[in-house]
Amino acid sequence: MTLLNVVQDYFWGFLIATGMTLRLTAVSLVLAVVIGLLFAFLKISKYRVANIIADAYIGITRGMPLIVQLMFLYFGISSIVTLTAFWAGSFALALHAGGYVAEILRGAIQNVDRGQTEAARSLGMSHGMSMRLIVLPQAVRRAIPPLGNQFIIGLKDSSLVAFLGVPELFSKAMTAAAANYSPFNTYLVAGTYYLVLVIIFTWLVHKLETRLTPYRQEATR
């Protein structure tokens, strides 16, 4: 099959599968941020037990291949609780990315000048209030570039969920390539879909960053 044939035959099919890829990515990344924030707080907590739990979680999720975690969650856990392939995939992606997100957020929170907290506390704010109003807003803004990076990795990692049988972009591409005997052209087209998604996403992250940091445009401290 020529490249043109591949595009003609699979354009819509791949586009629909891209919808599934986006759903997987969106669900897993929202979960990853929630998980990441939770473990970031455990990691900076003054309680030793919380630190250990966070270290263990981050160590495990970062220390094992994503495909192993995917298989474990789908085939391993589903002997206890039944998870659909979509949710097993989303959870595995989220747990995996969550470890990285936790580290990104922890770094961002700890990089906010301690003097900011002191200034907030000196005004009579409680610890929680100074965290919520002063530290976190600054940390999140600083975390946007590395988070964006992590989200792009998450988008591409979602292709591994193909091995659980979720009909997303890469799984469609594999099926197509097996049927039409033109793997080169087929994967080239599928790869271009990912590339376009990543380019759009990068642009969105950049927009968000400029939008959320108006004060940084003339920044000299």
Added chain:
Amino acid sequence: MSVIDIKGLHKSFGDLEVLKGIDLAIETGEVVVIIGPSGSGKSTLLRCLNFLEYPTEGEIRVNGELIDPKKTDLDKVRQHMGMVFQHFQLFPHKNVLHNITIAPMNVKNATRKAANMVARDLLQKVGLPDKEKAWPSQLSGGQKQRVAIARALAMDPDIMLFDEVTSALDPELVNEVLQVMQDLAAGGMTMVVVTHEMGFAREVASRVIMMDDGRIIEEGTPEQLFGDPQEERTRMFLSQVL
């Protein structure tokens, strides 16, 4: 009654004892200026006053109430004490107006309208009425520090603590900040000022305290301390900075 009354204050960081027994009472309306060489414990003493550092030993009374950092609600105590820092510490993600209103609105539950009114009044006082929409990053050091003073004043404190607030400023910006502090003192505000600005100490202080090596070694009116210092170390220090 003293606003702050300190007895036998010690503060150590690990093995390093920074404050080695401080007794000090600050009366309403006083402007107490603390001078001394770097490392003498001036800033640490100031930071103990509003419990940014917890004393290792000793008693601190605020408005007569003995404070136990482990039991007393320190947020409440700090609401009555304003502090201004060497490095400004304005909140970079808030504009000037919001920097000033954020504490009254969130800590004291002031309405936006009331908080804005107070803030605009204070900006007028520190000479920056046209800067309420500016971001901190757009201000000069002197302007930042004046906003920081306004921010602390917005909580309507009983006492203001100044921690080397002109040390990070370009020389030509020092006076605009000192002027605001002088106005504040003239208005009757109780102030504790750690500074290297001897001119300010001489003109504005009601009492000057000389610290060295974690202790108060000499105190008195500016005339006494600058005109006729009793301690050799005070004389040495003054000869170096004047």
